[in-house]
Amino acid sequence: MTKTNPGRFFEDYQIGQVIRHAVPRTVAEGERAMYHALYPARHALYSSDEFASASGLEGSPMDDMIAFHIVFGKTVPDVSLNAIANLGYAEGRWLKPVWPGDTLRSESEVIGLKENSNGKSGVLWVRTRGLNQMDEVVLEYVRWVMVRKRDAASPAPDAVTPELASTVAALDLVVPEGLDFSDYDFDLAGEPYRWGDYQVGEIIDHVDGVTVEEAEHMLATRLWQNTAKVHFDVTAREDGKRLIYGGHVISMARALSFNGLANAQMIVALNAGAHANPCFSGDTIRAWSEVLDKADTSAPGVGAIRLRLVAHKGAAGDHQLRGEDGKYASNILLDLDVWALMPK
Amino acid sequence: MTKTNPGRFFEDYQIGQVIRHAVPRTVAEGERAMYHALYPARHALYSSDEFASASGLEGSPMDDMIAFHIVFGKTVPDVSLNAIANLGYAEGRWLKPVWPGDTLRSESEVIGLKENSNGKSGVLWVRTRGLNQMDEVVLEYVRWVMVRKRDAASPAPDAVTPELASTVAALDLVVPEGLDFSDYDFDLAGEPYRWGDYQVGEIIDHVDGVTVEEAEHMLATRLWQNTAKVHFDVTAREDGKRLIYGGHVISMARALSFNGLANAQMIVALNAGAHANPCFSGDTIRAWSEVLDKADTSAPGVGAIRLRLVAHKGAAGDHQLRGEDGKYASNILLDLDVWALMPK
Amino acid sequence: MTKTNPGRFFEDYQIGQVIRHAVPRTVAEGERAMYHALYPARHALYSSDEFASASGLEGSPMDDMIAFHIVFGKTVPDVSLNAIANLGYAEGRWLKPVWPGDTLRSESEVIGLKENSNGKSGVLWVRTRGLNQMDEVVLEYVRWVMVRKRDAASPAPDAVTPELASTVAALDLVVPEGLDFSDYDFDLAGEPYRWGDYQVGEIIDHVDGVTVEEAEHMLATRLWQNTAKVHFDVTAREDGKRLIYGGHVISMARALSFNGLANAQMIVALNAGAHANPCFSGDTIRAWSEVLDKADTSAPGVGAIRLRLVAHKGAAGDHQLRGEDGKYASNILLDLDVWALMPK
Structure with missing residues (x-):
């Protein structure tokens, strides 16, 4: 018996299946400092607690992309370990700020499956949600990837291609609670x-x-x-x-x-x-x-x-x-x- | 007079000597984030405060290896600056979790000395303890190294070879207070x-x-x-x-x-x-x-x-x-x- | 219209002008850990809360050089983006410790301008101050740089060369409030x-x-x-x-x-x-x-x-x-x- 994870193949997914991804993660000031070291990130709202407070927030949230990367990273062992290509994203929304000290986890629902004509692979669509320790969804997005089949002889599933919005409608954007740019300091922001x-x-x-x-x-x-x-x-x-x-x-x-x-x-x-x-x-x-x-x-x-x-x-x-x-x-x-x- | 540290040589150690190592260190969320960046570390207990709480701990402790590296690092200027080889470890035990905010320091006791037959070096055994700010031992282990003599003409000390257990007995393992895996979430843990x-x-x-x-x-x-x-x-x-x-x-x-x-x-x-x-x-x-x-x-x-x-x-x-x-x-x-x- | 910052040229500075630099920054344990990873930094006061407390401080402050780098970094887009050379520093003083959680920003006053004889560049002197969230100056220093002119045909400004102390007088040094080395532990400090x-x-x-x-x-x-x-x-x-x-x-x-x-x-x-x-x-x-x-x-x-x-x-x-x-x-x-x- 092998205990190491070989990843999932195209045959291992069914429409409606919900995968709880492993390894929740508490994020804090350390991840923020690393982000500043890795990228030339200077947006003031994510750099300064004072700037964020002056914008109506309780402090500086974790960078939106930190939230994205952590939520995404958790899906890799279950979704893309045997992926041939990362094909696209859609309907992504940040729904709640992530604060230092929050613990994030991810889950993905299979919303589309379509075998490729070569019979060797297929396209998998998942809707992934990132949740905090209060089970609030902080981020959601759809991703689709091309995944290998374990066995070319496996029968193809019924093809389900989800209908996805070409863009998130402006009315569906979620502005963080309290955000207020009325007294925005353009000097401090940099432009x-x-x-x-x-x-x-x-x-x-x-x-x-x-x-x-x-x-x-x-x-x-x-x-x-x-x-x-x-x-x-x-x-x-x-x-x-x-x-x-x-x-x-x-x-x-x-x-x-x-x-x-x-x-x-x-x-x-x-x-x-x-x-x-x-x-x-x-x-x-x-x-x-x-x-x-x-x-x-x-x-x-x-x-x-x-x-x-x-x-x-x-x-x-x-x-x-x-x-x-x-x-x-x-x-x-x-x-x-x-x-x-x-x-x- | 030179003020830079040339390190200790084999002649500088005596059985029973206790060396207080320099530079105590406060560890916190920053070290944890760096650890995640440096290693593909995913054990859930060290990744998530929530997972650790569900396992009976007050939060996620610092990774055991962070404690080891910090305690070990402090010994280098006193123990292994003139070492030819790091020969072995024994009787290592983690005795208390290290929490974010704790300050660690190290001390080592010389428990063995044996000059090599070539007269140019000898083997040094030390038992090192890592202590927190409450002077609780959080980690202890024995390490032995081959150290250069300053002068081949120096007389050999009486040989003392410590008796070391080939393995820590199961009964001597210290389980962190409160640890409870009764409600362990295998999905979140990853396997x-x-x-x-x-x-x-x-x-x-x-x-x-x-x-x-x-x-x-x-x-x-x-x-x-x-x-x-x-x-x-x-x-x-x-x-x-x-x-x-x-x-x-x-x-x-x-x-x-x-x-x-x-x-x-x-x-x-x-x-x-x-x-x-x-x-x-x-x-x-x-x-x-x-x-x-x-x-x-x-x-x-x-x-x-x-x-x-x-x-x-x-x-x-x-x-x-x-x-x-x-x-x-x-x-x-x-x-x-x-x-x-x-x-x- | 281009919105990207081309940086300032020699013509863009006037004596007495005060530039508020962009992007305030909250610093915390993450920056401290990164500093320890980037440099072989071991001074005990910046490594251990306990050592700092025993020295009369409320905890371990951020390394003096972290304060310097952050204050300096903010000046780059306004002072040295078109600099040919960084010529010197003078009259630098650290006036207040920076604590984890503090938010720093910088401002610079133009105190000297002197066009070079080639007409293509000039020397700019600025006095930069780093301020915390309580608007206390934590650090100040003078820096001078050689900056390109936008147009060699621009008229030269009246030359103003500031008089700068060759060294900060000992009486002007600011010792952090409470600092007391009476019970200094030389073993823990390392020498x-x-x-x-x-x-x-x-x-x-x-x-x-x-x-x-x-x-x-x-x-x-x-x-x-x-x-x-x-x-x-x-x-x-x-x-x-x-x-x-x-x-x-x-x-x-x-x-x-x-x-x-x-x-x-x-x-x-x-x-x-x-x-x-x-x-x-x-x-x-x-x-x-x-x-x-x-x-x-x-x-x-x-x-x-x-x-x-x-x-x-x-x-x-x-x-x-x-x-x-x-x-x-x-x-x-x-x-x-x-x-x-x-x-x-």
């Missing part, structure tokens, strides 16, 4: 631009770049207790390279976006996302954003802005996302679609 | 296997591997305030390589052992240990365990399991610890013998 | 040498060396939210090398100085400082100190010692700071002049 200063279609080049190192992405990925071996073991892939966790690129791009979007303080929805190309140690990550939409919120002084956040490698480019063939250009690492909250 | 599912002689291959980097092992070794220069200075060894602190390999192997031993929650005794071969940056560390013994405890739902934890480098192997010559195989990094606590 | 054991002119070789890695200096520099791109982006400099933040060398040298100056517990003044040569990944940093002066303080058991702290790379040297031409020798990285507090 003078408010919600009204951004135009739909506008592109912001975030200018800075970070050349990434093996030690860093492994520290990050372990911090989120994500144990997919391709990130850690040089022998796990044929090319002898450690694949950088896609979430590391997300956090790097989000942090780089401070330069031009310092006031896009909180991420409240993940509309869509694609890890367009793999990222490896030695790549220099840069980012640009495009304003996709804007909406009002009922919170005082708070507007919502929908952003495409693109990470790419190599030289500052021409903001070209796709080639003539319609495919992502080879330098594109990430194409993320989010809603953020800004002062009006 | 279904309980104490009764493990057989003496069983071997568990932990499957995963981590390729180690210079930056990581130096971050770890400094975190424990272990300042042995071979770990940090490429010019300190003739081969120009930085030797990785043996404790880094211990923690890596322990963390990797989650996969197959997720429920071996707490390490309570260190029976023996050997750093079989040196580890360097670029090595890929893997681990396997062998069940050596089992014992009951008086705590509700808690059993004890004695494990051989082996770390090796390179490809997943044949679980061969030694060659035909009886010596450790060249790929073996660590051979550790511990008692751990599991739910029954 | 027996007290204030009276050091002679002006004495040189202490700190012996140890650390070979630095890209991942480490980037973690450190980001931790202080210092975003100067030369530290992160291999394409930012013509030589394709990432320049290591000068403050990383300061902290490394300060930590290495434990070996020989373990009792120089607190840094209370920065008299002067020069980053003599650039530091790159792969360099092995070593340090030596020279006692420049000594002074009494009114606090019980507390003496002040003025130290030149020199960091160099490569082999242990001859303590030669400058060549025959009067310029810094090519292996010198840092020449720092500080006042520290020691037990008498």
Whole structure:
């Protein structure tokens, strides 16, 4: 009898199944400091208790992406250990701030299954929820991945393809209780631009770049207790390279976006996302954003802005996302679609 | 007059001498987060305050290995700065949990001295105790090292070789006050296997591997305030390589052992240990365990399991610890013998 | 309209101008743990709450250099993004301890401006203050940098060169309230040498060396939210090398100085400082100190010692700071002049 976890295969999922993921995690000031060391993160609401208090919160919450990475990391052993590809995200919403001292756990419901025509793999859709110690949902999102079958001869399940919103509707965004940007200090936040200063279609080049190192992405990925071996073991892939966790690129791009979007303080929805190309140690990550939409919120002084956040490698480019063939250009690492909250 | 510490030589130790080691250390959430970033550590009791509370503790204690590394690190300037080799461990026991906010210090008593026949070095045995701010012993263990003599002409001391138990007796294991695994949540812990599912002689291959980097092992070794220069200075060894602190390999192997031993929650005794071969940056560390013994405890739902934890480098192997010559195989990094606590 | 910050040029400064720097930062146990992981820091006052309490403080404050780096890091986007060189420091004083949980922000006053004869750049002097959440100044220092002009044709401002003290007078040193070294435990601190054991002119070789890695200096520099791109982006400099933040060398040298100056517990003044040569990944940093002066303080058991702290790379040297031409020798990285507090 082997006691080590071989991961689940496509045959191991059924529609409606709910998987409680292992290893709850208490997060605190240590994770916050590590986040600041790993990424050039400077959004004031996550840097200063005073700034957060002045914005109506009880203190500085854990970065939205810390919540995401921890909730996501717990799903890996059950969802993506035998994944061939991470295909997409949808309907992601942050529902409650995560505070230092909170304990997070995750669970996922299988909402879609569709075998591929080759009979060797299939697509799995799960809706994942992150919960705190009071069983409140702090985050939810849908993710779909291509998963290997254990045995090509297994019969295909009835295909169920979930209907997913192409974007989270502005009315469905959840603004943290008490958030108030009426007395927002733009000097302390770092930039003078408010919600009204951004135009739909506008592109912001975030200018800075970070050349990434093996030690860093492994520290990050372990911090989120994500144990997919391709990130850690040089022998796990044929090319002898450690694949950088896609979430590391997300956090790097989000942090780089401070330069031009310092006031896009909180991420409240993940509309869509694609890890367009793999990222490896030695790549220099840069980012640009495009304003996709804007909406009002009922919170005082708070507007919502929908952003495409693109990470790419190599030289500052021409903001070209796709080639003539319609495919992502080879330098594109990430194409993320989010809603953020800004002062009006 | 030089004020820098040249370290102690074999002549500087006398039987019965007690050395109070320098630099007490307060440990808190920051050290816990760093530990999660440095190692793929997922044992639930050290990850979640909620899980620890449900197990009868007042919260999640600091990882047993954090306590070990900090207590050990303090001894380095007094015990092993001029050590040629770290020869062994025995009679190690964790006696009290270490909580965030505790301050640890160490002291060592010289319990054995035996000059080598070459007259250039000798073996030193010390019993080291780690104490918290209430002067409670939280950890104790015996370690022996080969230490250089300052002067080969110095007379040899009377040889004293301490009698050491080959293993800590099950009856001497100390279970943390209040620990209760009666309502253990196997889903949250990550694996279904309980104490009764493990057989003496069983071997568990932990499957995963981590390729180690210079930056990581130096971050770890400094975190424990272990300042042995071979770990940090490429010019300190003739081969120009930085030797990785043996404790880094211990923690890596322990963390990797989650996969197959997720429920071996707490390490309570260190029976023996050997750093079989040196580890360097670029090595890929893997681990396997062998069940050596089992014992009951008086705590509700808690059993004890004695494990051989082996770390090796390179490809997943044949679980061969030694060659035909009886010596450790060249790929073996660590051979550790511990008692751990599991739910029954 | 571009929203990304191009940084200020020489023309953008006026005498008397006060710049409130962005992104306040709450510091806590996480930053302390990271500091211990990044540097071989062992000064007992910053390692142990118990040791600090026994020295009359309410607990262990954040390391003086953490306060410096955070206050400094905030000035980078406003002061040195277009700097050609960091020329010097003067009149630096630590005025209040920083405690875990404090929130720091920075502001700088322009106190000097002098255009260079080439018309392409000028020297800018600023007095920077770090403030806590109660608006108390915790740290102040003067820094001067050479800054590019936006346009060589811009008229030169009236030259103002501030008069700066060559050293902070001993009477102006601020000893933290309550500090008392009457019952100092030299065993726990790690060395027996007290204030009276050091002679002006004495040189202490700190012996140890650390070979630095890209991942480490980037973690450190980001931790202080210092975003100067030369530290992160291999394409930012013509030589394709990432320049290591000068403050990383300061902290490394300060930590290495434990070996020989373990009792120089607190840094209370920065008299002067020069980053003599650039530091790159792969360099092995070593340090030596020279006692420049000594002074009494009114606090019980507390003496002040003025130290030149020199960091160099490569082999242990001859303590030669400058060549025959009067310029810094090519292996010198840092020449720092500080006042520290020691037990008498």
